[in-house]
Amino acid sequence: MSTHQIPLPERIRPRSLDEIIGQDHLLGEGAPLRQMIDQGHLPSIIFWGPPGVGKTTIALLLAQAVDRPFVSLSALNTGVKELREVIAESGDLLTPVVFIDEIHRFNKSQQDALLGAVEKGKITLIGATTENPSFEVNSALLSxxxxxxxxxxxxxxxxxxxxxxxxxxxxxxxxxxxxxxWDALIQFAAGDARKALNLIDLVASTLPSADDLEPSQDNAVNDALVVKVAQQNIARYDKSGEQHYDLISAFIKSIRGSDPDATLYWMARMLKGGEDPVFIARRMLIAASEDIGNSNPNALLMAGECFRSVQAIGMPEARIVLGQCAVYLATSAKSNSTYMAINRALALAEKTAELPVPLHLRNAPTKLMKQQGYGVDYLYPHDYPEHFVMQEYLPPELKGTVLYQRALNKREVESERLQQRRWQQQSQQ
Known part of the structure; x- marks a missing residue:
């Protein structure tokens, strides 16, 4: 293989921690990782961050800095058996640094296999994840x-x-x-070093070498050239970064647009590309509330059960559960009324955080509080017909404020009709 056939990120991979760009908060002078290495200490670590920011490289360089053996594994193709073999082969004198890329894809049994080895000091674990480890790494290992x-x-x-x-x-x-x-290079890179390097390598490949240029001439790189090259080579250039977000965007928009065929197609594209099925299930949980909401509350229940099932069974069987849930969401009635309402509520709360809770709504656990009027004049709805009584629940300054505006679907319309009937009954009394 010629040198140029090796991807540029590999050709210029940093050889020391000083060459790492963009992570000074961890590796700069006086930063946490720098201090640990200076002291010859390396604990087990979880790196959380987006793709292409140096997680693998930093792990390797940390192991080299403390003179430890380095074992690199991927959660995509490593099972419990392979993990146990690595742990069994770990030496007694030099504790190996075991790097696991995409550790969030390990199931509970795989993470449990790591836990004992980390506790006993048989390995130093460095895990890398693009997902929040608080949700994806079990608490015992995370601690x-x-x-x-x-x-x-x-x-x-x-x-x-x-x-x-x-x-x-x-x-x-x-x-x-x-x-x-620089604008196009920065935009396409999207904060990802690997993408930035691959793109400039592609751009360079389209330009003549210095031997073919006139004396004192060079190759100008502008935004138009970068856009042209990126679009022509998108399959080679963007295998996980921006395409990852484009595919999930198309998937969610297809659910929102009530198109089950497009929904299944984009899901299949993601699964074929190696997307984490738990990520897909998590996004369907969000869509069930954001885009369907109270027009069909069962959608959230379905998405929640799908999320738990996918975590429990894994691929390839998880595709069946994902497909069922995706079709259910795509063919469900749609409403974003509660999504809009909570956003309005948050915006209003930020502007009016100083408003006190009205006295009749306050809790009165002590005699003094009752004497001060806490809870006085509160009307208990269950004491009234249809368990409803008209009273004000907002601060006086916000009286009449409307945050929730129902959508035109059967369930929300019926709910509003019931509310209006109760208010009418109250006004007639």
Whole structure:
């Protein structure tokens, strides 16, 4: 394999922690990881951050810094058997650093297999995840690890990374690139170092070498060129980052648009591409409330059970449960009335946080509070016909405020009619 056939991120992978770009809050002078390494100490760690920010590279360099053996595994193709073999082979003198990419995809039994080895000090675990470890890593294992958040690269870091690549990599140097415009490179990179490097490598591949240029001439790189190259090579360039978000966006919009065929198609695309089925189930939980809501409350129950089932059974059988839930959501009645209502409520609460709770709504657990009027004049709805009585529940300053506006669907319309009838009955008394 020629040097240029090796992906650029591999060709210029940092060889020391000092070469890492964009994670100074962890690796800069006086930062937590830097202090630990300076002391020769390396605990078990969970790295949480988006793709392409250096989780794998930092794990390798940390192991090298404390002179430990390094074992790299992927949760996509590692089972309990393989884990136990790695643990069994760990030496007594040098505790190996076991790096597990996408650790959030490990099920409970796989995570439990790690727990004993971490507790006994047989391995030092470094896990990498793009998902919140509080939800995806079991609490016993999480409590034995330090959790560090890695940030997406900002604009300056992306520019620094590309400039460094232009000088360090022989192939890029042979193209004599001159970056005239940065906007497209930064936009397509989306904070992902791997994407940024792959893209500039693709751009360089479309340009002539220095030998074919006129003396004192170089290759100008502008936004139009970057957009053209990125669009022509999207399959090669974007296997997990932006396409990941585009596919889930198409999936959710198809559910919202009540198209079960498109919903299943985009789900199948994600599953074929290796997407985490738990991620898909989690997004359906959100859609069940955001886009269906009280037009069909059973949708949330269905999505919740789908989420739990997918976690319990895993792939490939999880595809059946995912498909059933996706079709149910896509063919359900739709409403975003409660989604809009809670957003309005949060905005109002932020502006009016100083308003006191009206006295009749306050709790009165003590005699003094009752003497001060707490709870006085509160009307207990269950003491009235149809368990309803008209009284004000908002602060006086917000009287008449409407946050929830029902949608035109059978369930919400019927609910509003019942409410209106009760108010009418109350006004006639």
């Amino acid at each position: 034995r690890c330090q959790v560090y958040t890695l940030n997406a690269l900002d604009h300056e870091a992306i520019q620094q990374l590309i400039r460094q690549a232009l000088t360090q990599d022989k192939f890029l140097a042979s193209r004599q690139l001159r970056i005239d415009e």
